[in-house]
Structures are given as structure tokens and as C-alpha cells.
Amino acid sequence: MSDTTMTMSGSPEPLKFHVEGDHHVENGTLLGFWLYLMSDCLIFACLFAAYGVLGRDYAGGPSAAQVLELPVVAMNTTLLLLSSITYGFAVLEMQLNRRGPMMAWLVITGLLGAGFIALELTEFAHLISIGAGPWRSAFLSSFFTLVGTHGLHVTCGLIWMIVLLVQVGKKGLIPANKRRLMCLSMFWHFLDVVWVGVFSFVYLMGVLP
Amino acid sequence: MSEHAETQHDHDEHDEHDGVSGVHATLKGYLTGFGLAALLTLLPFSLVMSGAFAKSGPADALILFLAAIQIVVHMIYFLHMNTKSEGGWNMLALVFTIVLVVITLSGSIWIMFHLNNNMMPSMMPDPRNLP
Numbered sequence: 143m144s145d146t147t148m149t150m151s152g153s154p155e156p157l158k159f160h161v162e163g164d165h166h167v168e169n170g171t172l173l174g175f176w177l178y179l180m181s182d183c184l185i186f187a188c189l190f191a192a193y194g195v196l197g198r199d200y201a202g203g204p205s206a207a208q209v210l211e212l213p214v215v216a217m218n219t220t221l222l223l224l225s226s227i228t229y230g231f232a233v234l235e236m237q238l239n240r241r242g243p244m245m246a247w248l249v250i251t252g253l254l255g256a257g258f259i260a261l262e263l264t265e266f267a268h269l270i271s272i273g274a275g276p277w278r279s280a281f282l283s284s285f286f287t288l289v290g291t292h293g294l295h296v297t298c299g300l301i302w303m304i305v306l307l308v309q310v311g312k313k314g315l316i317p318a319n320k321r322r323l324m325c326l327s328m329f330w331h332f333l334d335v336v337w338v339g340v341f342s343f344v345y346l347m348g349v350l351p
Numbered sequence: 352m353s354e355h356a357e358t359q360h361d362h363d364e365h366d367e368h369d370g371v372s373g374v375h376a377t378l379k380g381y382l383t384g385f386g387l388a389a390l391l392t393l394l395p396f397s398l399v400m401s402g403a404f405a406k407s408g409p410a411d412a413l414i415l416f417l418a419a420i421q422i423v424v425h426m427i428y429f430l431h432m433n434t435k436s437e438g439g440w441n442m443l444a445l446v447f448t449i450v451l452v453v454i455t456l457s458g459s460i461w462i463m464f465h466l467n468n469n470m471m472p473s474m475m476p477d478p479r480n481l482p
Contacts, residue, residue: 172437173437173440173441173444176437176441176444176445177444180444180445180447180448183448183452184448184451184452184455187451187452187455187456188455190456191455191456191458191459191460192459194456194459194460195459195460195463212396212399212400213400216396216400219392219396220392223385223388223389223392226385226388226425226429227381227382227384227385230376230381230384230385230429231381233376234376234377234378234381237376328430331425331429331430332430334425334429335422335425335426335430338392338418338421338422338425339418339422341392342395342414342415342417342418343415343418346395346396346399346414347410347411347414347415349399350399350404350410350411351404351406
């Protein structure tokens with residue numbers, strides 16, 4: 143044991159943790175990424191629980207029915223759902239090893255996602271401008287935290303998408319890039335699942351009389 | 352039946368070649384999922400936006416029910432969940448997470464609801480009677 147350590151610390155060559163040509167462990171990455179998504183799911187469960195508890199505490203401020211606008215949310219939901227199917231098309235092109243169409247679908251997905259974020263930021267800015275910011279009431283605090291955390295995840299997905307586009311552009315559809323594309327696919331579809339909960343629980347149930 | 356088995360086999364070989372295991376994405380699957388998801392989104396939105404609901408009680412239940420179905424649709428058609436993917440560990444992690452999510456959600460709301468009830472002014476001891 144000590145011998146190994148001596149060799150390691152005394153070796154002039156840098157340590158290599160990933161040996162080139164080493165076979166990637168089967169059944170590894172996708173399961174591990176799924177476990178990460180499940181932990182993310184628990185974070186959202188806590189935020190949903192907080193909203194469920196605090197969502198009707200208006201503290202004399204505006205209620206959900208007064209400030210939330212359903213047409214904007216319907217537009218948002220459409221963009222996110224469309225981006226899910228376009229990512230699906232990108233995965234199909236990936237399976238056929240067609241790099242150009244895959245990247246085109248990925249760009250379209252990214253644009254739809256960017257549209258979603260833009261609409262959400264507009265909505266937030268509007269709420270803050272009419273004095274319904276996260277500091278106004280417990281309802282608005284939990285609303286901004288829940289919806290904002292989802293938006294932050296989508297933003298991270300967009301950054302990841304740009305990075306992947308660069309990687310695929312440089313190295314092509316190598317197995318490592320395909321693995322990454324499948325992980326981002328899970329991430330992206332998972333965000334759509336969370337959004338189903340958000341638009342149902344927060345928006346639709348919030349504006350009901 | 353045999354045709355289906357053959358297609359499955361082809362896919363397996365294809366995936367092995369790609370180095371991406373356990374994923375069988377098909378155009379039909381994605382389009383089915385998208386159609387169902389669009390329908391399950393359109394339905395609650397149109398119902399709420401048309402003002403068809405006068406009382407929130409049954410509407411809440413319907414909205415949550417449709418959302419639950421849509422989440423299952425997304426899981427099957429977009430996330431490719433089944434009992435066999437990744438040797439069943441995927442499904443095991445999902446079931447464990449669902450248990451935790453249910454405990455977190457129902458537990459929080461139940462406790463806070465009772466806390467609200469017990470903190471009502473009527474439940475407080477009258478300050479004049481205190482020593």
C-alpha cells in the first residue's frame with residue numbers, strides 16, 4: 143500500500159484516471175444520471191410542498207387568481223412541450239448517425255427552450271413591476287422559488303445544450319457524445335415532467351375561484 | 352409477434368454498436384407521446400380558461416388526475432421508462448423516489464393544516480386566566 147503511494151507521489155508523470163481506450167462501464171452512466179434526476183425530483187417535491195403549505199397566504203397582497211395570466215402559461219407550456227418532441231427527433235437522428243440533422247434539431251430545441259425562459263423572465267419582471275415580487279407575501283415567495291428553480295434548471299439545460307453542440311461539432315457522434323446526448327435527453331424530458339406539475343398545481347389550480 | 356421480436360433484436364444490436372445501452376427510441380413512440388401529452392395539456396387549460404368550473408373542489412381533482420396521467424405518459428414515451436431498462440434499477444429508484452415524494456407532500460400538507468387549525472385564536476388559552 144505504502145509502496146503504491148510512494149510510486150504515485152514520486153512519479154514524474156501525471157496521474158491518469160481515465161485510460162484511453164478503456165471500455166466505459168456498461169449500465170453505468172444512464173443509471174447514475176437517473177439517480178441524480180430522482181434526487182432533483184425530491185428537491186422539487188420539497189418546493190411543491192412549501193408552495194402547497196404557503197400558496198394561500200397572501201398577507202393582504204394579490205392572490206394567485208389576480209396576478210397569474212393563463213394565456214402566457216399556455217404559450218410557455220406549448221414551447222416546452224414542442225421542445226420535448228424536437229429533442230426526440232434529435233435522438234432519432236443520433237440513432238441514424240446523421241450529425242447535421244441531429245444538430246439542427248438540437249438548435250431548434252434550444253431556441254424553443256430559450257423562448258420559454260424569455261417568456262418566464264418577462265412574467266417575473268411584470269410581477270415585480272406591479273409590486274408582486276417574492277418579498278410581498280408567503281405565496282409569492284414560494285411561487286418565485288418553485289417556478290424560478292425550474293427556470294434555473296432549464297437555463298442549465300440550455301448551457302449544456304450549447305456545450306454539447308460544440309462537442310458534437312468538433313468530435314462528431316462518437317459514443318461518448320451519444321451518451322451525453324442521452325443524459326441531456328433525460329434531463330430535458332424530466333424538466334417537462336416537473337413543468338406538468340407546475341402548470342397544474344400552481345397555475346391552473348391557483349386561478350380557480 | 353415474431354416480427355416484433357426481430358425488431359427488438361435489431362435494436363439491441365444497434366445500441367450495442369452505438370455504445371448507448373437500453374434505449375429504444377422510435378418515431379412512433381415520440382409522436383404517440385407528444386399527441387397524448389398535447390391532449391392532456393389542452394384539456395385542463397381549455398376547461399379552466401373557458402370558465403367551465405364554478406367550484407374548485409372537483410376541478411382540482413380533475414386537474415391533478417390529468418397531470419398524473421400526463422406524467423406517466425412522459426415517463427413511458429419520452430423517458431423510455433420500463434421495468435427492464437438498466438436491469439430494473441431505474442424502476443427501483445423511481446418507486447423509492449415516489450414513496451419519498453408522497454411522504455414529503457402529504458406529510459407537509461397534513462402537518463401544516465393541523466398546525467393552522469391548532470393555532471387558531473380560539474385554541475389559545477385566555478391570557479387573563481394565566482397566573
